[in-house]
Amino acid sequence: MSSTIKFANVILERNERSVGFPTLYCTADQPFVFDKEEGAWRLFDRGHFDFTTYFNSLSVMKLARYTDATRFFLHLEVKGAACTYRQTVADALSAHPEVLEETEHVFSASDDWQTLDVELTLLDGTVVAGFELTCDGPVFIQNSYYSVEIPHELRDVELALATTTFKKEKFIEHNIGLVRTEILESDEDIARHFSMHVIDNGRTLDVDRLAGGRITISPNDNVGGAGGFTRGMIEAMEQTPRATHVLLMDDDVAVSPESIKRTYNLLRMLNEEFSEAFISGAMLNYEIGDEQWEDTGFMTRQGTFAPAKPPLRYSKFEDVIYNEAFSIPKEIVKLDQRYAAWWFCCIPISVIEKNGLPLPVFVRCDDAEYGVRCKPRIITMNGLCIWHMSFHVRYNAAVERYQTTRNTMIAQATTGFAPKSDFMYEMRNNVRLELKKFGYANAELVLDAFEDFMRGPEFIGTPGVAEETFMRANRNKEKLVPFDELQRQAHELGLTQFDLVKIDRQLIDSDKPRSRVERLSDYAFDNHQRLMVNEGQGYAVIPVLGWAYPAGVIRGKKYLIVIDWYNRCGAIRAKDPVRYAAIEKRLKDDLKRYKREIAGLRKRYAAHRDEFTSVAFWKHYLGM
The missing domain is CATH 3.90.550.60 (Spore Coat Polysaccharide Biosynthesis Protein SpsA; Chain A)
Structure with missing residues (x-):
């Protein structure tokens, strides 16, 4: 017994995205607007309207893969000026929809709604199918949709x-x-x-x-x-x-x-x-x-x-x-x-x-x-x-530096998550990256996360701890200040050349090349914060994003001014070799502890897998 189901409505919407990016819905040489009197969309004037788009083409290739679809149909309702319908198709190499001229259907001008029900024609390799309307004048469209036939009953879904x-x-x-x-x-x-x-x-x-x-x-x-x-x-x-x-x-x-x-x-x-x-x-x-x-x-x-x-x-x-x-x-x-x-x-x-x-x-x-x-x-x-x-x-350092570090390690230890991913490498890399950019507070967040992971499943599974630790991370992350305060702080530090009026995204996102010797030096001395320590000179402007590493720009600087241009705020980081050394020592101590305890820690986490993923645990955890 076969079944036919209405799968996808042909839609035009009224929101910021549809107004700003109408070609998500229809590619046209005339506007289309919603007519409140008619309760339908008006294709505004004489022109061409192609519905072979992100929202309004039919994904026949994927439907054929995910379902047992055998046939595809289009139901179309229009009225107004005379217009011509043609079906379109596209394969994997299509730069534009291909119009199937043999599918042409002419609607005469009419003040009454006219309907068209057609089975879609598919060619070898068809990825999507759609349709276009060529209109002699204003045309209204409503209640149009694609339907799919499958050779069995539909599934019951709630x-x-x-x-x-x-x-x-x-x-x-x-x-x-x-x-x-x-x-x-x-x-x-x-x-x-x-x-x-x-x-x-x-x-x-x-x-x-x-x-x-x-x-x-x-x-x-x-x-x-x-x-x-x-x-x-x-x-x-x-x-x-x-x-x-x-x-x-x-x-x-x-x-x-x-x-x-x-x-x-x-x-x-x-x-x-x-x-x-x-x-x-x-x-x-x-x-x-x-x-x-x-x-x-x-x-x-x-x-x-x-x-x-x-x-x-x-x-x-x-x-x-x-x-x-x-x-x-x-x-x-x-x-x-x-x-x-x-x-x-x-x-x-x-x-x-x-x-x-x-x-x-x-x-x-x-x-x-x-x-x-x-x-x-x-x-x-x-x-x-x-x-x-x-x-x-x-971007939030409390999420990216604390939550991400801690949770990936918890997941891998508890359920075997992503066994081919090296989260220890990522942890060490993020500490090193933050230190090179003088992001000491955010480097400490990474270590807070690492240490909380090593506190074990008994700590993680305690109700209230998840919120408490996240709030703590938000308190401890680097604090950004509004632009006017950032400007004031810069001048107070003697950075008189820093002028936000002259800052643009090109400067914020820029970098400059390093020689091989400079690269080796940066690797060995972490921007001269260890061994060959020097105070540095001047400042550089860099983006707030934790994964950004403008290595050439930050070399030899005493200050780094971090800019979140979208939210119009930032922070000034000062090179601090003493704080750098303390964080490096903390990292080494944590790694020694990890080496001693990780085998037992993994066993403890794995032993909590069934408990942590059970309905009984979660109802208690949630206070349900």
Whole structure:
């Protein structure tokens, strides 16, 4: 018995990203606007409108892989001026959509809605299919969608959305409103099989005003993203009716409800091979709406998090195709350390039952550890995404130096996370990097993390410790001050040449080459802070990002002025060989202790694996 399901709506949206980057939805030589009177979108005037885009092309190649799809269809509703429909296709080498002239259908001018239902024509190697409209004048479009036929019954799906928030009311209240109006109040099948769990770690949301129906809000202790998402998983497993899948989504994101609808529809069609796959949504740049930062990631051998794909821009058609046709490189496949980040990640409840719950690590590495532990097949697809603030906006040393260092080590010791990654190398490298840039406070954060890891699972698993240690890291990290205070401090130190008016990003991000002798000197003496110690002269301006290493610029300087240009703040670092020596000694002592204790420490962590990932532990930890 075959089944046909409406999979993807043809959408045009009204938000900052659709206005700023309309080619995510439609490539046109005329504008398109929403007409409130008609309740439909108006393709504004005589012109050409191509819907073979990131959101509005159909991912036939991936649907054929993830499902048992046999046929694909388009339903189109238009009225207004005369217009001509033609189907488009594209293969892996397409720079532009190919128009299939034989599919042409002419709509006569009409004030009444006209419909077209067609089966899509596919060519060998088709990656995506779409359509274009050539209009003689204004045309309205509504209620248009792609559907898919599969040769068996659809799967029963109960989808629960779990989102964790901490004092980000603007984002989360907007997303609650979208879910209520665009999903729960829609006439689509998902409305009857969807629920939303908001875990309020800040206890600031108005439950009476925002909750109701299939939307629940759970005031929670501040247990970080790991604790909040875990509570969402538990609530999804215990809700009535019981969820079959839980969709984890960050709070501080913008999302198209259509991405959630397509996730639900895709779950209903999955074939056996992908029946327990994770569905991973891409992270697009909140401020540059067509720019993709990550679409699944992996752990490198050096112990860092890395995106599996290069940066892409979805206003470029070739990037829309590249994203769909992309195959994970062999070197990443061989590592077997891929994960799907939890800004948008749909996980089957059956997988949670088999592999347990996440680790109690507060924030950072919880999603990567869980993905690597479960080793699922991972589904990605154009149109499944969220928009998130970019990394340079969100850089926080308490996260990157403390949480990341500690949590990767905890994860590896507890569940065998990323066995091919050398987190000790990354720890030592980050201490050395911060010391070379006079970032002593942040180097100490790395050692705080290392030492807290060595305190063992009994310390980590204690309720309240996760929040306490993160708050401590935030107190101890390098303090940035507003630009006016930074300018005042510079002049107080006698750096009279420093003038923020003359600072630009070219200067902040610049570096200069070093000779081989200079490189060897920097390696041996850490910018002359050991052995051949000297005070240094002058200053250099460098970026705040911890992974930046403008080695040529910082050589021989007495001061380094760290700039966070986006947030208009910074700090002045002074070379301090005494503090450098103290941190070096602390590192050596920690490494000696690590060498003595690591075998027993790993056994203790591994012995806590079943406890840390159990429902009973987490209910106690969360005070449920």
